[in-house]
Amino acid sequence: MKKKLLALFSIVFTVILAACGNDGETVRLGVVGENNEPWEHVRDVVAEEGIDLEIVTFSDYQTPNTALAEGDLDLNAFQTVIFLDSFNEDTGNDLTPIADTTLNPLGIYSEQVEEVTDIQEGDTITIPNDASNEGRALILLQSAGLIEVDPEKGNYPLIEDITSNPLNLDIVAIASNQTARSLSDTTAAVINVGMAVDAGYIPSEDAIFLESAEGDTEPYINAIVARPDETENETYQKIVEAYQTDEVKEIIAETTQNSSIPVW
Numbered sequence: 001m002k003k004k005l006l007a008l009f010s011i012v013f014t015v016i017l018a019a020c021g022n023d024g025e026t027v028r029l030g031v032v033g034e035n036n037e038p039w040e041h042v043r044d045v046v047a048e049e050g051i052d053l054e055i056v057t058f059s060d061y062q063t064p065n066t067a068l069a070e071g072d073l074d075l076n077a078f079q080t081v082i083f084l085d086s087f088n089e090d091t092g093n094d095l096t097p098i099a100d101t102t103l104n105p106l107g108i109y110s111e112q113v114e115e116v117t118d119i120q121e122g123d124t125i126t127i128p129n130d131a132s133n134e135g136r137a138l139i140l141l142q143s144a145g146l147i148e149v150d151p152e153k154g155n156y157p158l159i160e161d162i163t164s165n166p167l168n169l170d171i172v173a174i175a176s177n178q179t180a181r182s183l184s185d186t187t188a189a190v191i192n193v194g195m196a197v198d199a200g201y202i203p204s205e206d207a208i209f210l211e212s213a214e215g216d217t218e219p220y221i222n223a224i225v226a227r228p229d230e231t232e233n234e235t236y237q238k239i240v241e242a243y244q245t246d247e248v249k250e251i252i253a254e255t256t257q258n259s260s261i262p263v264w
Contacts, residue, residue, distance in 0.1 A: 024050035025235050030064035030076035031057055033194040038243065038251045039077070045242040051235055059177050061130060062087075068227065069093045075226050075236060077101055078194070082155055082219035083132040090131075097223035098231050099240040102252060102260040104193035104222060106133075106140050107207030111183045116144045116209045121167050123187035129173035131156060136211075136220065137190035138162065141171070144209045155219055193259055203259035213261055221263050 024047075031039060036055055043053040056073060058064050064076040065087045079087075081097060088094055113119055125146075127137035135156040141147050148164035149157040159171055174182060179189045180199035188208070196203050203210060211220075224243070226236055242248075244264040252260050 024052050026052040026054055027074045027235060027239065028054045028056055028072070029239075030067055030073040030078065031055060032059070032061060032064060032078040033057065033198045035194070035197050035255060037255045038248045041248060041251055042239060042242045046239055049238060051238060053239065061128075061133075061176050065091075065093070065095060065225075068095060068225065071227075074230075075224055075239070077222070077224045079225070080104075080132065080136075080220045080222055082136070083130070084223065084225060085219075086130070086132045086156075094228045095225050096228045096231050098226050098236060099224040099244065100263045101222045101224060101243065103213055103217055103220060103263050104260050105203065105211035105213060106136055106190055106192060107196060107203050107211065108140065108144060108188050108209040109180070109183060109191050109196065109201060109206060110188040110208050112187050114208060116146065119146065119167065119169070119187055122170065123167065124170040124172060124185075126172050126174050126179050126182040126186050126189040128176040128179060128190065128192065130176065131158075133176060133192065134158060134173050138171075140190055140209070140211050143212070147171070193256065197256060197259070202257040204257050 029039065034057060036057070039055050043055060046053050061079065061083065064073065064078055067073045068076050069091070084095060084097065108116065125141065128134055135153070135158070138147065138149050138157045142149055146167065146169060147162050150161040150163050153161045159173060176192055176195060179191045180195050182189050193203050224240060226233065230236065249262045252262055
């Protein structure tokens with residue numbers, strides 16, 4: 001009888017342990033690029049609260065929003081506010097920022113010249129081809145003194161909105177994840193921080209011209225994004241709290257050589 005009771009107790013205890021082990025919640029977070037040390041730190045922190053943060057990596061800037069809108073992700077963290085606004089407008093979605101992360105300046109990079117002033121007549125420069133980053137890249141080229149764009153286009157000029165191109169530069173819009181690879185065939189390229197870091201560059205050191213962190217930078221702040229009906233989700237807020245810490249600031253500073261700027 002005692003043996004049967006012990007066996008029954010053992011079974012019940014095992015079931016209880018299994019139930020406790022499965023008590024956590026899995027949250028799928030979409031990111032772009034392979035260097036995600038800050039989020040790996042967050043994953044370890046929230047695991048102590050029973051949250052299984054699954055980091056899903058993408059190589060492009062479109063798929064993570066589509067995946068979030070369709071429910072394949074719970075959150076994503078890779079994009080600027082202006083990029084998100086453009087996606088929502090184009091697709092009829094209402095994905096919503098729930099927290100700020102970093103300001104990641106765009107940079108002009110080159111394997112052929114060391115200064116922007118070394119760029120010559122007829123040289124080719126590649127830029128990202130999505131609406132928000134194309135406009136941002138053109139404004140960066142304008143800041144570098146290479147072109148001028150129609151001011152009436154605001155943050156969204158396109159190549160056809162270039163009003164002055166004294167060097168007759170060939171400016172080519174390509175997929176963001178191809179800009180770094182294009183450097184072997186072009187004079188220069190405008191590259192997002194994440195893509196540059198993945199390609200082995202240190203933006204604060206290797207860019208021949210870097211976007212200013214001064215002025216109206218709000219449209220270019222990166223965000224953690226959720227579906228509109230889940231912005232107050234308590235689990236997501238715990239993830240935000242684990243991210244917006246001094247420890248994560250230190251990791252960002254170390255892994256990007258101070259190229260990404262925490263903004264919380």
